[in-house]
Amino acid sequence: MAELVYNEQGRLLFTEEMKQEYTLLAPQMLPVHFTMLQKVFQLHGYKMDMLTTNHRGIVDEGLKYVHNDTCYPALLVIGQLIDAVKSGKYDPHKIALMITQTGGGCRASNYIHLLRKALHRAGYDYIPVVSVNLSGLEKNPGFSLNFTMIRQLAYSMIYGDLIVHMANQCRPYEIVEGETDRRIDKWVDRLTAEFSQKGSFKTEFIRQNFDRITDDFASIPVRRTPKVRVGIVGEIYIKYAPLGNNNLEDFLRSEDCEPVVPGLTDFIIFKCDNRVEDHKLYGGKTATYIGAGFLANYVKRLQAMMIASIKRHPEFRIPCTFDHLKSLVKDYLGYGNKMGEGWLLTGEMLELIDSGINNIVCTQPFGCLPNHIVGKGMVRKIKDNLPQANIVCIDYDPGATRINQENRIKLMLANARIAARREGASTAAEAAAPDVAGAAPSSEAARV
Numbered sequence: 001m002a003e004l005v006y007n008e009q010g011r012l013l014f015t016e017e018m019k020q021e022y023t024l025l026a027p028q029m030l031p032v033h034f035t036m037l038q039k040v041f042q043l044h045g046y047k048m049d050m051l052t053t054n055h056r057g058i059v060d061e062g063l064k065y066v067h068n069d070t071c072y073p074a075l076l077v078i079g080q081l082i083d084a085v086k087s088g089k090y091d092p093h094k095i096a097l098m099i100t101q102t103g104g105g106c107r108a109s110n111y112i113h114l115l116r117k118a119l120h121r122a123g124y125d126y127i128p129v130v131s132v133n134l135s136g137l138e139k140n141p142g143f144s145l146n147f148t149m150i151r152q153l154a155y156s157m158i159y160g161d162l163i164v165h166m167a168n169q170c171r172p173y174e175i176v177e178g179e180t181d182r183r184i185d186k187w188v189d190r191l192t193a194e195f196s197q198k199g200s201f202k203t204e205f206i207r208q209n210f211d212r213i214t215d216d217f218a219s220i221p222v223r224r225t226p227k228v229r230v231g232i233v234g235e236i237y238i239k240y241a242p243l244g245n246n247n248l249e250d251f252l253r254s255e256d257c258e259p260v261v262p263g264l265t266d267f268i269i270f271k272c273d274n275r276v277e278d279h280k281l282y283g284g285k286t287a288t289y290i291g292a293g294f295l296a297n298y299v300k301r302l303q304a305m306m307i308a309s310i311k312r313h314p315e316f317r318i319p320c321t322f323d324h325l326k327s328l329v330k331d332y333l334g335y336g337n338k339m340g341e342g343w344l345l346t347g348e349m350l351e352l353i354d355s356g357i358n359n360i361v362c363t364q365p366f367g368c369l370p371n372h373i374v375g376k377g378m379v380r381k382i383k384d385n386l387p388q389a390n391i392v393c394i395d396y397d398p399g400a401t402r403i404n405q406e407n408r409i410k411l412m413l414a415n416a417r418i419a420a421r422r423e424g425a426s427t428a429a430e431a432a433a434p435d436v437a438g439a440a441p442s443s444e445a446a447r448v
Helices: 016-021 031-043 056-065 072-086 107-122 147-168 179-194 203-218 236-240 248-254 265-282 286-311 322-328 342-354 369-374 376-385 402-432 443-447
Strands: 023-027 047-051 095-100 129-132 228-234 257-260 359-365 390-396
Touching: 023 031, 023 072, 031 047, 031 147, 031 179, 047 072, 056 072, 056 107, 072 095, 072 107, 072 236, 095 107, 107 129, 147 179, 147 203, 147 257, 147 265, 147 286, 179 203, 203 286, 228 236, 228 248, 228 342, 228 402, 236 359, 248 257, 248 359, 248 402, 265 286, 265 322, 265 342, 286 322, 322 342, 342 359, 342 369, 342 376, 359 369, 359 376, 359 402, 369 376, 376 390, 390 402
Parallel strands: 023 047, 023 095, 095 129, 228 257, 228 359, 359 390
Antiparallel strands: none
């Protein structure tokens, strides 16, 4: 058994010996992206399990060990980790828990301390907690992120965005059930295997992969029957994690809808862009300003390549660029509004409506004040300017019942279908109307 080692402040360290013997447990947020992350860690010699558990006991564990005034994502993440420790699936003396630590204004920066407190109360002080951060906040002898690994993790996010974007537009229409998921599994395995190959991050290789991915998903046999498209926005964990939003995407598909979920690429650029805007507003180190701008522009170029690949298949919805999204929000919020999802959340709602997706579920977790301001707080302003917007804000907290959440979404969908019928009737009436000279409609117009 690995010897327990503590630093000067009394924090239990994850040692090099533990890297060889221990399994890292991590909460999952985006199923496709995080599966790729898991494989990247395994490429670098770590034993890792991404937790996909989803049951009421996780909430109960969170309520037991996390203060009830803490945000709902913290309760879920910590509850899921403690539930895994107690599950009997793992030897508690051979596991470590991994969690992100941002260091920003969000209370997520304190998740790691809440988790250690929960382990102490549950009698698991001997389980190390590993911080995943790029700020040097906590270091461990047996865990580090080198440049190669960071690049592989970043590309996992970008490739994951493209895969999910294409898959979401195939799965509701697929003729052979499960075909979309089989393509996802194939690309997750193939891409992560390629990460170890020389030249796998060259621009032309990435461009070719983008084209291969879009071509492969475009080849899935589908039946494009009309469906209501519903955008999903909100606090990042609740928006993406099935555990956090009660399997919202599955529910929408069961209601004969197509879920539309903005990708993580815009969030990555948003975080870089925040540093640039901070420098404009408050000054600071020029090196930070230049570095953040360079990184933002690099990811923007990758995003442009991704969009170009999707454009080759006009039957698929094309996401807009970050710069266009940012321009949409300029009359709503200042660019210094960056806590939580900041102006990006409002921008995502505007971008969805701008692209013809008027029906939106805004996920609101308990305890996330910035999210409520830029989410629910902006709905009235959006509807005043864009009356076609059909937005429902759904609260997610330990006491919220799934049936109540789904009933409110069903009401939004009923309104969406009424609007669709009205639009269809209006279009048919316009097609059947005589022209200015009073001529009868052409046979072609009548068929439309």
